[in-house]
Amino acid sequence: MKKGYLGVDVGSISTKGVIIDSDNNIIAEDYLWTEGNPVVAVKQLLKNLLVKTRNKDLLVVAVGTTGSARKLVGTILNAQVIKNEITAQAIGTLELYPEVRTIFEIGGQDSKIILIENGIIVDYAMNTLCAAGTGSFLSSQAKRLGMHPEDFGKWAIRSKKPTKIAARCTVFAESDLVHKAQIGHKKEDIIAGLCRSVVLNFLNNVGKGKNIKPPIVFQGGVSKNIGVVKAFADITGEEIKVHKYGHLTGAFGVALLAKRANDEHCFDFNFVNMHFETKGIECMKCPNNCEIICVYKNNKIIDSWGNRCDNGAVLKQ
Amino acid sequence: MALKGAVLSFPHLGDYHVPIAYFAKRLLNMKVIKPLPITKKTLEIGAKYSPDSVCVPFKYNLGNFIESLDQGASVLIQAGGGCRFGYYAEVQEQILRDLGYKFTFIRIVSNDKLTVTNIYRQLKQINPRLNFFLFIYYFYFIIRMSKSLENIQQYVNKNSGFEVEKGSFGLLYNKFLGEIELVNNIGELNRLFLRYQRAFNKLPINKPVDCLKVGIVGEVYVAIEPFSNCYVESQMAKKGVEVTRLVTATRILLRRPKDHRDLLVKAHPYLKYAIGADGTDSVAKTKVFAEEGYDGVIHIKPFACIPELNAMPMLQKISHDYNMPILYLSFDAQTSEAGVLTRLEAFYDMLLMKRGH
Numbered sequence: 001m002k003k004g005y006l007g008v009d010v011g012s013i014s015t016k017g018v019i020i021d022s023d024n025n026i027i028a029e030d031y032l033w034t035e036g037n038p039v040v041a042v043k044q045l046l047k048n049l050l051v052k053t054r055n056k057d058l059l060v061v062a063v064g065t066t067g068s069a070r071k072l073v074g075t076i077l078n079a080q081v082i083k084n085e086i087t088a089q090a091i092g093t094l095e096l097y098p099e100v101r102t103i104f105e106i107g108g109q110d111s112k113i114i115l116i117e118n119g120i121i122v123d124y125a126m127n128t129l130c131a132a133g134t135g136s137f138l139s140s141q142a143k144r145l146g147m148h149p150e151d152f153g154k155w156a157i158r159s160k161k162p163t164k165i166a167a168r169c170t171v172f173a174e175s176d177l178v179h180k181a182q183i184g185h186k187k188e189d190i191i192a193g194l195c196r197s198v199v200l201n202f203l204n205n206v207g208k209g210k211n212i213k214p215p216i217v218f219q220g221g222v223s224k225n226i227g228v229v230k231a232f233a234d235i236t237g238e239e240i241k242v243h244k245y246g247h248l249t250g251a252f253g254v255a256l257l258a259k260r261a262n263d264e265h266c267f268d269f270n271f272v273n274m275h276f277e278t279k280g281i282e283c284m285k286c287p288n289n290c291e292i293i294c295v296y297k298n299n300k301i302i303d304s305w306g307n308r309c310d311n312g313a314v315l316k317q
Numbered sequence: 318m319a320l321k322g323a324v325l326s327f328p329h330l331g332d333y334h335v336p337i338a339y340f341a342k343r344l345l346n347m348k349v350i351k352p353l354p355i356t357k358k359t360l361e362i363g364a365k366y367s368p369d370s371v372c373v374p375f376k377y378n379l380g381n382f383i384e385s386l387d388q389g390a391s392v393l394i395q396a397g398g399g400c401r402f403g404y405y406a407e408v409q410e411q412i413l414r415d416l417g418y419k420f421t422f423i424r425i426v427s428n429d430k431l432t433v434t435n436i437y438r439q440l441k442q443i444n445p446r447l448n449f450f451l452f453i454y455y456f457y458f459i460i461r462m463s464k465s466l467e468n469i470q471q472y473v474n475k476n477s478g479f480e481v482e483k484g485s486f487g488l489l490y491n492k493f494l495g496e497i498e499l500v501n502n503i504g505e506l507n508r509l510f511l512r513y514q515r516a517f518n519k520l521p522i523n524k525p526v527d528c529l530k531v532g533i534v535g536e537v538y539v540a541i542e543p544f545s546n547c548y549v550e551s552q553m554a555k556k557g558v559e560v561t562r563l564v565t566a567t568r569i570l571l572r573r574p575k576d577h578r579d580l581l582v583k584a585h586p587y588l589k590y591a592i593g594a595d596g597t598d599s600v601a602k603t604k605v606f607a608e609e610g611y612d613g614v615i616h617i618k619p620f621a622c623i624p625e626l627n628a629m630p631m632l633q634k635i636s637h638d639y640n641m642p643i644l645y646l647s648f649d650a651q652t653s654e655a656g657v658l659t660r661l662e663a664f665y666d667m668l669l670m671k672r673g674h
Contacts, residue, residue, distance in 0.1 A: 068659075083662075084659045084666070086667075120670045121666075122667070123667075124667060126660055126663075287353070
């Protein structure tokens with residue numbers, strides 16, 4: 001029986017999972033929409049992974065979680081490693097491209113740049129108060145233009161003269177886009193312009209002041225959009241590498257971390273049949289009203305968090 | 318100004334409510350109530366009645382004022398400074414009057430200089446019988462008190478991450494905060510400080526010599542008030558990091574013209590002239606941290622704080638020249654704590670990885 005290591009990355013828009021073997025090869029992967037319900041998404045993800053590994057004689061011995069729902073999912077999966085997505089993605093990418101110097105990452109609602117020297121992270125930045133130019137913006141604009149987000153890239157690379165679209169802010173970009181469409185710009189030019197504006201926005205905000213050096217790897221859901229990849233290459237003047245698992249690097253990285261944690265116990269796929277429930281309660285013991293999240297497994301509380309002080313500690317039964 | 322039966326209140330800033338209340342109680346001949354501890358409700362109320370785009374300390378201050386007025390305060394004190402802070406008093410007074418509150422509003426900084434004589438003049442208006450020598454004595458007293466607080470805070474920041482018994486630092490600090498309010502004279506204050514200094518030194522810690530060191534710079538309010546920065550200091554310390562924050566209230570209060578020049582010397586060659594409010598200070602301190610070999614710096618500002626935005630290009634340059642990462646955090650009323658924690662965690666991982674090679 002082979003040992004496997006599971007990495008789960010639950011983001012705002014999509015949920016990703018991979019299982020790697022002891023040689024760091026990805027033996028199973030899956031990608032689906034979170035749709036606002038991380039617990040259900042993870043259950044579905046594990047069902048799919050189970051189907052994909054059925055005949056492979058595999059025993060999952062370590063679990064790592066990352067992404068914005070890492071704590072919740074990590075608790076219910078009883079994960080060995082719960083890691084932020086920045087570290088996880090850097091670790092994952094370094095395994096795929098050991099010589100990488102710069103990582104661009106654009107996900108559903110976040111974007112980040114990670115700088116690497118000699119295989120270690122030396123600097124990073126993440127979008128702050130604004131999610132302009134991320135995947136969810138692109139997909140909403142795709143809907144506005146009446147197409148699937150997947151087709152966006154194909155349209156974009158057809159364009160010879162990308163339309164200039166205001167890059168600063170999603171709201172302005174959107175009104176500019178409508179304006180450009182109404183005065184008669186071609187659809188492919190507008191789409192290419194939109195891809196350019198995403199890139200400019202990224203480089204001006206997240207990448208501002210950062211020393212961008214090749215080799216550059218671009219990943220995250222948006223890296224599947226060839227229009228944005230082309231725009232990155234045009235604007236930076238460098239080759240942009242996109243891996244076929246570019247959308248899975250977070251999950252891959254955290255699987256690697258789980259493997260390195262050296263704390264192995266058999267993971268029970270029976271998890272998919274268990275009943276998990278989360279309840280949010282307000283503490284009400286002071287005006288801060290901390291929102292405390294309690295996680296129940298088969299109606300038994302397993303963990304809680306969110307309280308600022310001990311007054312709000314929920315008793316574990 | 319006849320203020321019989323008046324009740325005074327003031328906005329929060331970290332734990333400085335202790336010396337401020339102490340000072341006001343002894344000099345102003347009126348009842349003093351501390352604002353309620355800052356909670357989400359404070360920020361909600363403050364944000365509700367503030368202009369949306371104003372920097373976040375305004376919203377906290379206004380929330381404190383409203384909560385104090387509802388508790389029965391009738392005299393409010395506000396300071397000012399060399400940025401938007403200079404307009405806080407006027408705008409907040411107008412907002413509170415429009416809401417229908419009756420109160421006396423005192424600006425201890427009428428022009429943009431926060432000096433000792435200015436403060437005396439303003440306080441004299443509230444309490445005409447205020448004696449200058451007594452004022453100087455208590456002023457000195459609360460500076461000593463604030464410095465004691467700051468010294469202890471600094472020790473806590475530097476060492477609490479390595480405590481052997483979980484929570485021991487927090488517990489002792491709270492005890493200290495409770496007792497410092499009760500001292501009667503400078504001798505008692507000094508003895509109390511020494512006693513607690515010894516007690517803190519005795520708390521067992523398990524601190525490696527080459528632990529990770531992180532400096533905190535940035536805008537004064539958000540850097541000092543832990544609620545407003547999602548407890549950056551303690552969150553970072555908890556991971557086993559020595560945290561140093563040089564931004565303190567006494568440094569700002571006691572800054573002389575010469576110190577401003579010194580800051581520019583320290584910030585050389587990154588700055589040739591002052592860039593407003595605490596921006597110069599942030600650049601100078603970041604450079605000091607870099608020279609002292611800190612592993613990283615966290616730069617904290619309210620969203621859209623102009624002086625700190627001015628400082629950022631220089632910080633980026635320092636970060637590049639000294640190969641020291643800087644994490645930039647902006648805070649406003651909408652800041653999600655989860656986002657801040659994710660960034661801190663990644664920052665810590667990065668520093669650790671960087672150190673490991």
